Amino acid sequence: MNFENILVEESNGLATITINRPKKLNALNKVTIEELHNAFKTLDADTNVKVIIITGSGDKAFVAGADISEFAHFSVEEGGMLARKGQEILFDFVENLSTPVIAAVNGFALGGGLELAMACHFRVASDNAKMGLPEVSLGVIPGYGGTQRLPQLVGKGKAMELVMTAGMISADEAKEAGLVNHVTSLEELLPLAEKIASKIMRNSSVAIAAAIKAVNDNFKDGTNGFETEIKEFGSCFGTEDFKEGTTAFLEKRKPNFPGK
Template sequence: MNYENILSEYSNGITTITINRPKKLNALNKDTIQELHDAFEDADTDANTKVIIITGSGEKAFVAGADISEFADFSVEEGGKLAAQGQALLFDFVESLSTPVIAAVNGFALGGGLELAMACHFRVASSNAKMGLPETSLGVIPGYGGTQRLPQLVGKGRAMEMVMTAGMIDANQALNYGLVNHVVELEELLPLAEKIASKIMRNSSVAISKAIKAINANYKDGKDGYKVEIKQFGKCFGTEDFVEGTTAFLEKRKADFPGK
């Protein structure tokens, strides 16, 4: 599929999605959010794709925020609809994908950019990365899940401070907070993400998809994460991957998972 605002490339089990609006510091507008949804959906339904990596073009920004010009004159109703549609179309969608998603954060990840990174299953960052939710400086609050996912990742107090001050933290502080898993120099960022992806691909993609459901359930209101874990654990016993994994272990050989 041809896109105007993003690039999507497949290689050796990995689909890399690159937000490609460098003149706008890869800011998210309506069209880009739709294209990202389509690209993620295509990658998730592609049996050959075992891991998805999302990053930004250039060296300055992952995503520098939302395109404010699109909603500066919105009404209360339009603002609420913007948040609801965006969360459903992209942010909640990414979080719930069965394919692992790694955010490779290069440069600024602000506002909707940080919210997109937090919706991914985990994050790695370049040493020049800077992250924040500056929405309160514009008279609004994060609307794409930021007030929910940030405290889940860094704790309530740190999230309150970041949102209230509208300030940025650097990559090392993000690492200390637990917001990102690893920090490397910019030129090492994608190779690191690909290295982690290769480790993921050694394991059962079916089991990983069930683990994502179980882990996410712990953060959903009205969900009993333990019950979801039990259910997903049980389902694993009916998969070809389980048969292959246990057989390989007993035969003392490397498993060759069929992904079924």
């Protein structure tokens, strides 16, 4: 896959997407958002890809925000469409991907960058990372899911404070708040993400996809997550992965999941 603003590497079931706009601190513009959508869509359709890691190029930023120059003069209608389309093709799309997505947050994750990290299934961060939603300092609010996902991860009160103050928190503060799962050095960030990915890849990709759907449905209005869990649990019984997993357990050997 050849792109203008992102790099994609695949090896042994693991795909790594690197947002590659270092001079712009990897800021999200229209082209980058569309390229990310296409990359995630292609990788999710590839049955050989079991886990996706997304990170930023360089050592300063994961994504330092959205490219403000692209929408500074938008009308009310254009602003609404910007948020709606962005959520549909990238942020909601990533959250509901059947392939696990790990955000490796290296440096600044601000505005749309933090919103992208929060859309991933979980996050690891380097100890130089800084995270925040500074939108109200520009006279606007987070529009790519930030007001919804941040409270889910850190609680309403903490989210309100972060949004209202437009402040940044450190990687350690983010871990304490539940925003990231692990903090490590910049040098060890990708190796840590890859280590976690290797553990994920030992398990059934079919069951993991079902688990992602069940967990996500708990946070959707009008959807009963318990019912989704029951349905997905039952569906697992009809898969080749279930047959292999239970057979391997009974035979006291490691499973070799076909991913079907």
